[in-house]
Amino acid sequence: MCPHPVNAPDDAVTQKPFSFHLTATDGAARSGEMVTPHGVVRTPAFMPVGTQGAIKGVHHDDVHASGADIILGNTYHLMLRPGAERIAALGGLHAFMRWPFPILTDSGGFQVMSLSALRKVTEAGVTFRSHIDGAMVELTPERAIAVQNLLGSDIAMQLDECVSLPAESTEIERAMRLSLRWAERCKRAFESASPGRALFGIVQGGDDQGFREQSVRALIDIGFHGYAIGGLAVGEAPEVMRKVVAETAPALPTERPRYLMGVGTPADLLAAVARGIDMFDCVMPTRNGRHGLAFTRFGPINIKNAQHADDPRPLDAESRCPAARDFSRAYLHHLFKAGEALGGTLLSIVNLFYYQDLMAGTRAAIAAGGFADYVAQTTEQWSAKRDTASQ
């Protein structure tokens, strides 16, 4: 394996089958490499979210330049519009959106629960009314896999049912057990049609550690290329999320990638890496960027605050990100005050670079056996300069 993994260049797909191996560990923290048909993903990895075939407001070139090895596509959105069959006819999601690097697709289950009206969950699957045109759509485990096959993602996710927290114990258990039966059906549907690509199972069980452990054991029995912790970042307190991760991650197979879905803040990422998580996705860098919040080495900066109106300093003169380095805070502040979309685009780029740099720093620290120091220094820098450089 290449000691300095790089992404496949445009149009030069590796087409290697999925594999994963660790390159270093430091306590429970791990660094590694996932090989996928469209290139290598360095872990711990942060996946920007390309909900509808685009990272909101950001050109693919900037996403790639930020250092993202892999992005996430939302099956729910893409199956409804423009449609999975249409994307397949246009060459699959990589060709359609012209992102030649790895793509993970979720199963659509999470958005069905959060976005669609009149949803009905049965043993067969979930039927829901499209939020776009009101049509009734059925999503079964088999259809979720078929859709992800049509999209051609490098990593597919099982269909699961995700309940919001807090929830009744009986409801958490019911959804967890249903998700396991769907996991098995997804595995069968996937095996017949997806050479080289990967399928991840999703651990459910809410905030109940007993259920979580039952879910983990059953998923391992079915056998997946990787394991995700789902059902978090759905309304629970941060300490609940951290507790579930701390208790669940050690039960997952060492030799397979571990993905914490929908998380989170920079601090959340570091805390989860410390527990042995390898992969993350979150809309936070782009959503917060559009709303004027920049993540920097000096902590978050709300660029809309009046104190930045006359500040000639860039967000971070030492940043690898041109948008963080080249434009003054005064200019960025002005763009937001004037309602210029370029402001949201630039701060989204700043944040995507920051998240990728945080993951690169994390990987280097783990390789050097200094992850705890890296966390301490990074965290200290966030708070130490907060009073002078931010808010």
Add this chain to the structure above:
Amino acid sequence: MCPHPVNAPDDAVTQKPFSFHLTATDGAARSGEMVTPHGVVRTPAFMPVGTQGAIKGVHHDDVHASGADIILGNTYHLMLRPGAERIAALGGLHAFMRWPFPILTDSGGFQVMSLSALRKVTEAGVTFRSHIDGAMVELTPERAIAVQNLLGSDIAMQLDECVSLPAESTEIERAMRLSLRWAERCKRAFESASPGRALFGIVQGGDDQGFREQSVRALIDIGFHGYAIGGLAVGEAPEVMRKVVAETAPALPTERPRYLMGVGTPADLLAAVARGIDMFDCVMPTRNGRHGLAFTRFGPINIKNAQHADDPRPLDAESRCPAARDFSRAYLHHLFKAGEALGGTLLSIVNLFYYQDLMAGTRAAIAAGGFADYVAQTTEQWSAKRDTASQ
């Protein structure tokens, strides 16, 4: 003079005083070079509009890559927000927005007429209520020049009063004569404080050729670095605009640049170049791009039309513009249908490249003595392929 004019590199300002010379003529059409403190502008030139210190939705790097030598900044918007004094304190408009190449600023007069409420025009100037915070603001000829000096634009425009067409003859004449008195005051205010930079006068007179000619003669007597035809693209029929240009341009001094303000479509640009116009500005490339209309060699393409939903072809496989070449029409269609802002950004870039390529083709054709053929071929290609490739 350099035979292959290039823009000044970042931070390497030429600081040469303003000058203009023709490099070729072909009938009434002219090509030339304007030297400005921030670099050379090749004419005929199209200036993208950076109303509030940004070309809407487009990163400066893409504006520069499109081939734009110069952009336009709107004095009205910038004086109200973030304020001319603030921009000056931050190093001027070039440094503030980080566009190190030439900038032309309008005087603010046009937007006072079109955007502000409770405006009152007197001999002294115009007083208006800001559309942002409701404050009463006074814009005199002297203040218009002071603001443009604070912004530090390479080319400043006189304050004028622009009337919408159709209008009463007495109203057109009153505004034209007031604009001439303001032109004289602008000239005086400008001379004391703007070494190396240029000031353009603006011909008014509505659709009355007698008034237009009086305006031209009086402006020439005052003496400006360049002359603009204003008061068009304000509601008149296209043939009125073309008639005024055809009759006014020949009266302007041969050795000075001629700027047709606020125009227009690709066809408008070619028609005006044929009459001897050297400079244009218009929001059309970016505004139409945001609304899904792409300008291409094959005529305009409305990417939102359903026929593009499954079309794997790019907008123009031969284009110099990556966005026109690399993304399928199906993908661009999807971005608009899905409400992804990236769609508007990509089509704005496509259009900015198209306008610049049209100007580059125009300059090359004039230099080769084949401008009429170029217009015929370009126009034929727009209409010949319209049935198959567009709408």
